[in-house]
Amino acid sequence: MCARERGWSTVAEPVQRPTEEPLDRWRGWKHRTRPAPGNRTDDRRFVAGAAVLGLVVAAGAVLTAGPWDSGQRKAELDRVAALERAGGAHHEGDGPQAPEPAPSAVPVLAALGEPSGARGPAAADLRASLGPLLKAPGLGTASTAAVVDVATGEQVYARGAATPMTPASTVKIATAAAALSALGPGHRIATTVRVSKDFRTVTLVGGGDPTLGEAGLRSLAEGTARALRAGAAREVRLTYDTSLYAGPALHPIGPNENIAPVSALMVDEGRLDDSDRGPAPRTADPAGEAARAFAELLGDAGVDTGSAGPAPGRAGAGAETVATHHSxxxxxxxxRALTNSDNDIAEALARQTALKAGRPASFAGGRAAVTDRLKKLGLPVAGSAFADGSGLDREDKVTAGMLAALLALAADPAHPELRAVHTGLPVAGFSGTLGTRYSPASRGTGTVRAKTGTLTGVNALAGTAVGPHGRLLAFAFLASGTTSAAEAEDSLDALAASLTRGAR
Incomplete structure (x- = not known):
């Protein structure tokens, strides 16, 4: 997550590795109280009806749907499952660069009292409104823009839309879409425990879940203890396996409070404080810390792991899985990754996509797998480079046209598996990294949903806005050479807000 996106005074640049904390202090996670998951509201809240319901819908969405939502509605999950059994739809082969017209658009508009042929925003109107705003000094030395009418799939505005730019955290939209397309919205990441045939060795096996927390780890320990009691084991050797991930663990930006070393095994994203989002001190050894915490929980469950402490290792032949925790x-x-701009989850999503594609779960493997998956979705990826999954790497490159087309595709009823791309976008003035960027009286509050992006000298905003006649518009605005993050954010917010008025 980029620091400016949560109102911190610094931005996502390399910082000095935090001083190591005593293990006992890190173990404070055992006493944390986590937010309870919210209830899902109707995923259709982001379509044309938002123009009528306005702030009432937005406020209700914030109160009832947080970043820990359970995901898609059951009907959508059932539909995705049916599509997968039938071989899927629109995932393979050469697809269009923009989605087909949304079948529900005309009926929705008609229900709102608009004529069935109500038009979307005219290109001339958008040129008149966006052109001057794109010249704002706050947008730095270069800026690009793309706007797509979701109901028709038509790109209704473009300025440098095919020019690759550094996207910062807006690249998470691409990472998320690739993972959802490859794995499905119902996929869960498993962390397991394996016990040797002689019941003398226990191995904690990381599956790549950065959100594993106290409850999950304790459940694994209790399940393991039950299995060991059945085998009459009194003392065991504890090992931990991180072999699922390959390549360097340290992000190219170096030790940083915005991301932990990437590991297949970690607890609470390797955070050393009580936070669950934003920059925080991180452990330099997430897997080792997780294994030591697991050893303590095994002790609580009556299992002695000896005085040597856990060591890296892999389960031997014949070992059996005795406990499993799913994310x-x-x-x-x-x-959660999109609402809070969570870098650790984003990197995990890229690696899970790589694993599904049969590639190494590394920065390089994620880059190739995400690119391939977006190509299969028919998106214009020419010039794109996905150096990481989070957007912290300045080598990332995408175009405004690709991001806008992807957001439009995610709203297409033919792709219910991508719905979380929209439900995860922060709501202007209400949630996530847009929670403090729009005042209650600002145009766009409640009707703009967008992913933010911030690095030093780079600012971006990509999402949706409810435009004229209730039309849903997908947009992407990318800027570089910015000198003031605050001024850049104000300029980007003004661009998004301008889409909510437009001429009729």
Missing amino acids: APLSALVE
């Missing part, structure tokens, strides 16, 4: 559904992880 929240992938849709919920995506929502």
Whole structure:
């Protein structure tokens, strides 16, 4: 997550590795109280009806649907399952660069009292409103823009829309869409425990879930203890396996409070404080810390792991899985990653996509897998480079046209598996990284939903806005060479807000 996105005074640049904390202090996670998951509201809240319901809908969405939502509605999950059994739809082969017209658009508009042929925003109107705003000094030395009418799939405005730019955290939209497309919204990441045939060795096996917390780890320990009691084991050797991930663990930006070393095994994203989002001191050894915490919980359950402490290792031949913990559904992880701009989850999503594609779970493997998956979705990826899944790497490159087309595709009823891309977008003035960027009286409050992006000299905003006649518009605005993050954010917010008025 980029620091400016949560109102911190610094931005996502490399910082000095935090001083190591005593293990006992880190173990404070055992006493934390986590927010309870919210209830899902109707995912259709982001379509044309938002123009009528306005702030009432937005406020209700914030109160009832947080970043820990359970994911897609059951009907959508059932539909995705049916599509997968039938071989899927629109995932393979050469697809269009923009989605087909949304079948529900005309009926929705008609229900709102608009004529069935109500038009979307005219290109001339958008040129008149966006052109001057794109010249704002706050947008730095270069800026690009793309706007797509979701109901028709038509790109109704473009300025440098095919020019690759550094996207910062807006690249998480692409990472999320690739993971949802490859794995499905109901996929869960498993952390397991394996016990040797002689009941003398226990191995904690990381599956790549950065959100594993106290409850999950304790459940694994208790399940393991039950299995060991059945085998009459009194003392065991504890090992931990992180072999699912390959390549360097440290992000290219170096030790940083915005992301932990990427590991297949970690607890609470390796955070050393009580936070669950934003920058925080991180452990330099997430897997080792998780294993030591697991050893303590095994002790609480009556299992002696000896004085040597856990060591890296892999389960031997004949070992059996005795306990499994599953993460929240992938849709919920995506929502949390987008709402809070969570870098650790985003990197996990890229690696899970790589694993599904049969590639190494590394920065390089994630880059190739995300690119391939977006190509299969028919998106214009020419010029794109996905150096990481989070957007912290300045080598990332995407175009405004690709991001806008992807957001439009995610709203297409033919792709219910991508719905969490929209439900995870922060709501202007209400939630996530847009919670403090729009005042209650600002145009766009409640009707703009967008992913933010912030690095030093780079600012971006990509999402949706409810435009004229209740039309849903997908947009992407990318800027570089900015000198003031605050001025850049104000300029980007003004661009998004301008889409909510337009000429009729």
